[in-house]
Amino acid sequence: MKLLFNLDVVAGNRVRARPSDYLRSLPRDGQVAAVTEFLHWAEKAAAESSDPQARAEAEIGIATAREFLQTLQADTLRIHTRRQPEEPHD
Secondary structure, three states, rough: OOOOEEEEEEEEOOOEEEHHHHHHHHHHHHHHHHHHHHHHHHHHHHHHHOOOOHHHHHHHHHHHHHHHHHHHHHHHHHHHOOOOOOOOOO
């Protein structure tokens, strides 16, 4: 599995996720497919792991993937619902 997100430590134990260069290089549907595959893997890892550290890392991955997919969906909705400015009527 390729690196999809870079995690930056913001403060203490808080992290900020950003898409990797690889993920940004993919077309939109490729991004959705890669992140969805990762999400399924992370959900399975979180459910099956008995190691608290591994479970916590998988849960961070789940949250990151879901947020990314929601952002993509919101961007798509915004593109499809954007109204064109009306021409002034004389």
